[in-house]
Amino acid sequence: MSAKQHFTSVWARRAARDGAGRTHREQPGLSEAQIVRAAIELLDAEGLDALSMRRLGARLGAGATSLYWYVQTKDELFDLVLDEVFGELRLYGETVSWQNAATRFAYGLRQLFLRHPWAIRLLGVRPTVGPNALRMSDWTLAVFQDAGFGDFDAAHAISTLTAYIVGMAATEVAWHEAVARSGMSAEEMLCETRPLIEARLDDLPRMREYFRIHPDLDPKISLEIRFDYGLKCVLDGLAARLAQPGPPSGDAGHGPGQAMYGTGQERIPGS
Amino acid sequence: MSAKQHFTSVWARRAARDGAGRTHREQPGLSEAQIVRAAIELLDAEGLDALSMRRLGARLGAGATSLYWYVQTKDELFDLVLDEVFGELRLYGETVSWQNAATRFAYGLRQLFLRHPWAIRLLGVRPTVGPNALRMSDWTLAVFQDAGFGDFDAAHAISTLTAYIVGMAATEVAWHEAVARSGMSAEEMLCETRPLIEARLDDLPRMREYFRIHPDLDPKISLEIRFDYGLKCVLDGLAARLAQPGPPSGDAGHGPGQAMYGTGQERIPGS
DNA sequence: CTGCGACTCGTACAGCGTTCGAGGTTTCTG
DNA sequence: CAGAAACCTCGAACGCTGTACGAGTCGCAG
Numbered sequence: 001m002s003a004k005q006h007f008t009s010v011w012a013r014r015a016a017r018d019g020a021g022r023t024h025r026e027q028p029g030l031s032e033a034q035i036v037r038a039a040i041e042l043l044d045a046e047g048l049d050a051l052s053m054r055r056l057g058a059r060l061g062a063g064a065t066s067l068y069w070y071v072q073t074k075d076e077l078f079d080l081v082l083d084e085v086f087g088e089l090r091l092y093g094e095t096v097s098w099q100n101a102a103t104r105f106a107y108g109l110r111q112l113f114l115r116h117p118w119a120i121r122l123l124g125v126r127p128t129v130g131p132n133a134l135r136m137s138d139w140t141l142a143v144f145q146d147a148g149f150g151d152f153d154a155a156h157a158i159s160t161l162t163a164y165i166v167g168m169a170a171t172e173v174a175w176h177e178a179v180a181r182s183g184m185s186a187e188e189m190l191c192e193t194r195p196l197i198e199a200r201l202d203d204l205p206r207m208r209e210y211f212r213i214h215p216d217l218d219p220k221i222s223l224e225i226r227f228d229y230g231l232k233c234v235l236d237g238l239a240a241r242l243a244q245p246g247p248p249s250g251d252a253g254h255g256p257g258q259a260m261y262g263t264g265q266e267r268i269p270g271s
Numbered sequence: 272m273s274a275k276q277h278f279t280s281v282w283a284r285r286a287a288r289d290g291a292g293r294t295h296r297e298q299p300g301l302s303e304a305q306i307v308r309a310a311i312e313l314l315d316a317e318g319l320d321a322l323s324m325r326r327l328g329a330r331l332g333a334g335a336t337s338l339y340w341y342v343q344t345k346d347e348l349f350d351l352v353l354d355e356v357f358g359e360l361r362l363y364g365e366t367v368s369w370q371n372a373a374t375r376f377a378y379g380l381r382q383l384f385l386r387h388p389w390a391i392r393l394l395g396v397r398p399t400v401g402p403n404a405l406r407m408s409d410w411t412l413a414v415f416q417d418a419g420f421g422d423f424d425a426a427h428a429i430s431t432l433t434a435y436i437v438g439m440a441a442t443e444v445a446w447h448e449a450v451a452r453s454g455m456s457a458e459e460m461l462c463e464t465r466p467l468i469e470a471r472l473d474d475l476p477r478m479r480e481y482f483r484i485h486p487d488l489d490p491k492i493s494l495e496i497r498f499d500y501g502l503k504c505v506l507d508g509l510a511a512r513l514a515q516p517g518p519p520s521g522d523a524g525h526g527p528g529q530a531m532y533g534t535g536q537e538r539i540p541g542s
Numbered sequence: 543c544t545g546c547g548a549c550t551c552g553t554a555c556a557g558c559g560t561t562c563g564a565g566g567t568t569t570c571t572g
Numbered sequence: 573c574a575g576a577a578a579c580c581t582c583g584a585a586c587g588c589t590g591t592a593c594g595a596g597t598c599g600c601a602g
Contacts, residue, residue, distance in 0.1 A: 131474075141478060145477060160505075164505070167439070174397060214422060225427075233505055336593095340550075
């Protein structure tokens with residue numbers, strides 16, 4: 001937004017600052033780490049919209065504008081807290097197979113997002129290049145390279161896996177947040193959503209039939225099963241790509257998807 | 272947030288309103304459809320943060336608070352615009368295979384999010400039960416049921432596929448938004464991000480090696496290839512699940528993932 | 543004409559992120 | 573020890589936000 005700083009992200013500024021010889025002070029009363037910790041507490045307790053600089057300052061016994069000494073802007077604070085929670089993810093040193101490693105990673109990341117629901121909303125805004133995120137990337141790169149994926153395939157595999165995890169967590173979080181905001185229990189919420197869908201069932205032949213056969217649905221339980229189902233799909237798909245590598249998937253040559261199912265781009269005349 | 276209304280979403284209120292006999296006026300000067308259209312124009316042109324009720328009102332030649340006659344709250348407007356853009360997605364009547372249908376769906380949804388980058392950020396906030404979203408669900412349900420998926424498997428397949436699309440689109444959008452916000456070209460942005468990563472390469476053995484071998488990376492081109500790679504993984508994984516259905520994946524019985532790769536939940540002593 | 547429902551909107555409120563600059567405090571330098 | 577320099581805090585203010593409220597306007601039924 002503002003062009004007054006040449007640097008684009010916190011991490012660049014920090015690298016520059018650490019490069020110059022920096023005089024160290026003992027107790028500045030406030031610290032970046034302290035601010036980040038308090039911000040995460042506030043975010044976990046009251047959600048993304050409840051975090052304001054004034055409230056955060058008050059929580060730290062400081063004025064709102066004092067925070068701006070440690071943090072350039074609120075967005076920068078978001079970068080910091082996001083990378084901080086990424087640090088919570090345990091990256092295992094030894095696993096029995098790459099599938100096992102990926103599964104642990106997937107469940108860990110999913111639960112990280114369920115623990116910090118606000119984090120998923122920050123993902124859509126800025127790409128993450130903080131130290132913890134980079135460490136995560138390096139670890140996953142090792143997993144897939146050691147499994148036998150080529151360089152490009154490994155990078156693609158990482159994107160595929162994390163995209164699935166993030167997408168799945170996003171819908172779960174959206175559901176939980178909606179329930180929390182409504183002040184109802186999940187069951188009440190469901191009871192209120194159903195007739196709303198049923199009112200439109202005239203246009204929805206498949207869902208009508210689905211609801212006729214399965215009148216009881218409890219998504220609460222099935223969310224984890226559902227996550228596992230999709231995770232296995234992704235891993236099986238990756239395994240298939242590993243077994244029969246095909247052409248090395250560099251950036252040269254064939255465009256996407258012409259070989260198998262069509263690109264999805266061409267027009268079909270009917271309907 | 273506020274408990275003054277019993278209804279939880281726009282769609283419920285609208286159903287109730289349509290139920291009661293409603294006197295119709297010809298030209299109220301403003302209309303919900305008009306507001307939604309203008310909001311989408313503004314969102315596409317200037318992004319999510321640029322949409323304020325005052326600006327939207329001004330764009331329509333009306334006062335800001337006039338909008339509140341047609342829309343209960345700003346969040347409700349978000350529900351409306353999100354479902355409106357879902358209506359842009361073409362749902363094909365005939366396809367050569369379920370993979371082809373799913374591929375078309377995936378590319379269509381991806382490009383919808385690239386066309387309306389703000390939409391992906393709205394997804395994380397409220398679950399979508401608008402008419403267009405429901406129509407989408409019904410269509411995908413038909414695709415997977417006709418492909419031979421059982422009822423629960425079809426629902427899981429839908430979640431898996433859309434989670435992948437949403438997750439992938441989210442990272443793409445985050446990248447594009449960051450580039451746009453920085454005011455730089457993608458190349459400049461990349462040039463500035465690189466040394467920032469390189470500064471940390473000491474802790475990142477795999478990425479160091481990766482960069483040593485592939486010093487040139489142009490993510491601009493590879494984004495679509497990458498999307499296609501992961502999409503094929505997902506589809507192959509689904510196909511595998513279709514070929515060998517295993518136990519009907521209802522909600523009863525086995526917990527997630529115990530059979531294949533471990534749950535990712537258990538602790539490993541080492542490291 | 544009266545009355546009523548549909549609709550518009552000016553005003554106001556509390557809160558937001560952020561800038562500015564005046565102050566205080568600590569540490570370094572001469 | 574004096575003074576400069578760096579570090580840190582923060583009150584005041586600006587322009588913005590979503591939206592509650594109530595007064596006001598319009599078109600039409602009786």
